[in-house]
């Protein structure tokens with residue numbers, strides 16, 4: 001079985017290399033994979049769905065190693081001060097504890113840096129979903145004036161002059177010029193290996209750990225309909241988190257955009273700002289709740305410092321607006337959670353923390 005898979009991967013790589021031979025490889029979407037690179041098969045955690053890996057970017061050990069180095073490479077910024085990892089900190093599940101990250105020019109953005117894990121399962125990227133693939137997403141921070149602020153061509157010149165990169169690119173992608181597409185593909189391969197699935201909750205699902213009564217109560221609230229049953233809306237005095245943060249898929253997000261009732265009017269239009277669709281104004285990508293204790297502050301603009309504030313927000317039912325999600329209980333007096341309910345929910349959310357992921361040396365700065 002394993003050998004068959006390996007052969008299929010090798011044939012895929014060979015076909016791909018053949019397609020991209022001579023002259024064709026300067027087309028943006030055609031990057032050669034080195035025939036001598038070692039295929040890497042990602043391990044899908046129990047109960048997770050399969051991961052879609054783009055056919056034109058098969059994972060290899062050499063590609064992942066290059067991606068890790070580039071992720072931590074300050075030469076991808078104008079003044080050699082900022083790497084991806086300087087806004088995406090391992091100890092914060094690769095998010096930023098600052099409300100807004102500072103770019104090389106000391107300019108702050110208007111959105112909170114997102115944590116980076118389990119990205120191989122997402123359908124789009126950024127708070128407003130404006131990138132449809134990881135490869136596409138990664139091209140953005142480098143030239144972005146409020147982030148790394150360097151044209152890709154200049155960053156590539158620096159990589160070409162470096163002692164490390166020419167051979168690393170050759171090993172991953174075969175002989176040829178260093179391109180931004182190859183760099184993005186390598187970083188995407190690295191990001192896809194950043195799987196976080198080692199939590200108390202995962203162990204519980206596997207029958208290897210037990211939840212405390214408080215954690216179990218929190219789980220029950222998480223997956224129960226919210227609101228007062230007397231309102232006639234099917235409420236069960238639950239907390240109703242599962243509708244948007246998923247449950248069965250083990251990701252703790254449905255990866256879809258929603259408006260969770262933060263504002264009556266939208267300063268940041270979210271998905272609507274990209275699509276222009278009035279029905280998407282104020283909708284943002286639903287974040288995973290895995291590793292949630294490490295990723296404060298919360299929401300696209302980092303407005304909440306603590307999980308208590310987040311729970312108070314949901315308890316209130318949120319603020320009415322043109323696009324508020326029907327699953328928010330704003331019309332019916334909110335969730336009406338008790339203090340004990342909130343403690344239980346927090347206890348349950350804490351079972352989604354994966355300390356081992358934060359410390360995983362495969363993801364740490366290779367230059368240290």
Ligand code: HEC
Pocket residue numbers: 071076082083084085086087088101102103104109111112113114115116119122124125126127128137138141142146147148187285
């Ligand atoms: C100056 C700080 C900063 C730097 C440097 C930076 N990022 Fe980010 N990153 C952010 C912010 C802020 C967001 C959210 C932006 C938005 O939604 O508009 C983000 C979002 C992302 C996302 C989307 C995650 C998701 O769940 O949709 C990925 C992936 C990502 N960054 C990877 C990278 C990579 C790779 C690099 C290096 C090439 C990098 N970032 C450099 C701040 C930064």
Ligand code: HEC
Pocket residue numbers: 239240241242243244245257258259260262284285286287288289292295297298299300301310311314325327328345
């Ligand atoms: C209607 C869909 C919906 C429901 C119901 C919902 N959420 Fe959310 N949640 C979202 C969206 C969308 C965001 C991001 C919103 C933004 O940043 O503008 C979010 C953000 C969060 C965040 C911040 C995550 C981060 O990384 O910043 C936490 C924590 C959270 N939700 C917890 C919960 C809990 C606990 C419940 C149940 C009490 C719940 N959510 C119910 C859609 C929902």
